[in-house]
Amino acid sequence: MKKPFTLFLILLIIMFLLSWPYYMYLYETGKIDFSPIDEQDYRGIITFCDFPHWSTDDPTGYNFIKKKIHDFEYYHPGVIIEFEPLKNSDRYEKVSDIVSDSKPDIIPITSDSPLIYDDRLEPLNKYIDRNYKDSLKEQVLDSFTYNRSIYGLPLGMYTSVMFINKNLFGQKEIDVPQDGEWTYDEFLEDMTKLTYQTGKKEKKSYYGLSMYIEGSYNLWGILMSDGANIVDDKGIVSLKGPQAESGLKKLIELYEKGTIDPVSFGDDYSKVWDSFTVNKESAVLVDESYKVQYLKYLENKNKLFQFDIALYPEGDGDVPLTLSPKVYGYGITKQSDKKKLEMAYKFVKFITDSQESVEKIGYIPVKKSIPLNDELMKKIDKAVKYTDYTPQNWHDKNVKINKAIIDGLKNKEDAKMILNKIEKIIN
Known part of the structure; x- marks a missing residue:
């Protein structure tokens, strides 16, 4: 009897030694959760909306979030995350409308989201500890902070950059900016060369530059190229002085000079996107940096030309400064159920904690010491470091400033006239 029992014991030990490393791997990667289940935790539906997050493996942009939802529901039996996908064209005005009507529990936000400033989001200070704050890059959490209350958790950082059609540059024998940097004089010369017409009877126009202006921050890299800053050393918000004028x-x-594609001044973003990607009528597209992954997907599928990334041109300021909300994250709308609020926070934390994956969806990690592997993402990281945060409650003012600039350009107003209008909007 001893031999069978001894053999059984040996086999048991061998099985333990073989399975334990794999078991620990599952635990360390979060696929097994040893934390005790609180029977009093919230059970029920949490509603959630989000924009697409494209990757080279996911042109739809929703797999990242759907995977997060699936895993979270697995770890939290009885919790259902009801997801409403937003379109990229919806923009943040749609988020405000949704919150007004059906109030999703969790929404996407950036630092200029009006929802932060109008008392429609839950403050999250009590859930956020010092270790988490210390893990984040400088000022990241400040971008979601108003009157000392923190209204969101950050997923990733972004800015506006210049996407370059390398084929069109090559046809005109123009070098792509080395390391993504160029002076304004070089930029102006290149944009002028890339603006031309072909054909005799039916002329086709090509432009150096296209950018959606109305609801974006894409103009600011030009406006700040000579060293202008929206916030001065005393913390006063303004856009005036010789640097702003130049x-x-x-x-x-x-x-x-006609270098900007006319579709840039309309209200249809898809026309700007198609001008660069489909019609190949503009050599440079100014757009949000996270779209790099969708462009890479198109390039990998031979549906796009070879492209590169450049920062804004450097004028007298000698650095490619720009302005952007800069941080993408999630907030929680006002909740009457404390346990539902706690569960919603757990889900937001679950989405945002895995920073190693954000590079794959086009964002720069918000946590320190997360390395970047992709060369284009390294250029974006450089651009992010040259990007200033927006002043608080800035979204509506930015929209009005863009409209004043568009109208000023169309009406051939000089720089001083347009700046006077901008100052009235700011004040």
Whole structure:
């Protein structure tokens, strides 16, 4: 009897030794959760909306979030995450409308989201400890903070960059900016060369530059190219002085030379996107940096030309400064059920904690010491470091400033006239 029992014991030990490393791997990667289940935890539906997060493996942009939802529901039996996908064209005005009507529990936010400033989001200070704050890059959490209350957790960082059609540059024998950096004089010369027409009877126009302006921050890299800053050393928000005037003159110059695709001044983002990607009518697209992954997907599928990334051109300021909300994350709308709020926070934390994966969906990690592997993402990281955060409650003012600039360009107003209008909007 001893031999069978001894053999059984040996086999048991061998099985334990073989399975234990794999078991620990599952635990360390979060696929097994040893934390005790609180029987009093919230059970029920949590509603959630989000924009697409494209990757080279996912052109739809929703797999990242759907995987997070699936895993979270697995770890939290009885919790259902009801997901409403938003379209990229919906923009943040749609989020505000949704919150007004059906109030999703969790929504996407950026630092200029009006929802942060109008008391429609839950403050999360009590859930956020010092270790988490210390793990984040400088000022990241400040971008979701208003009156000392923190209204969201960050997923990733982004900015506006210049996407370059390398084929069109090559046809005109123009070098792509080395390391993504160029002076304004080089930029102006290149944009002028890339603006031309072909054909005799039916002329086709090509442009150096296209960008959606109305609801974006894409103009700011030109406006700030000579060193203008939206917030001065005393913390006063303004756009005036010689640097602001000369930066605006550079934009006027680009417009008067005809280098900017006219679709940039409309309200249809898809026309701007198609001008660059489908029709190949513009050599440079100014757009949010996270779209790099969708462009890479198209390039890998031979549906797009070879492209590269450049920062904004450097004028007298000698650095490619720009302005952007800069941080993408999630907030929780006002909740009457404390346990539902706690569960919603757990889900937001679950989405945002895995920072190693955010590079794959086009964002720069918000946590320190997360390495970047992709060369294009390294250029974006450099651009992010040259990007200033927006002033608080800035979204509506930015939209009005863009409209004043568009109208000023179309009406051939000079830089001083346009700046006077901008100052009235700011004040």
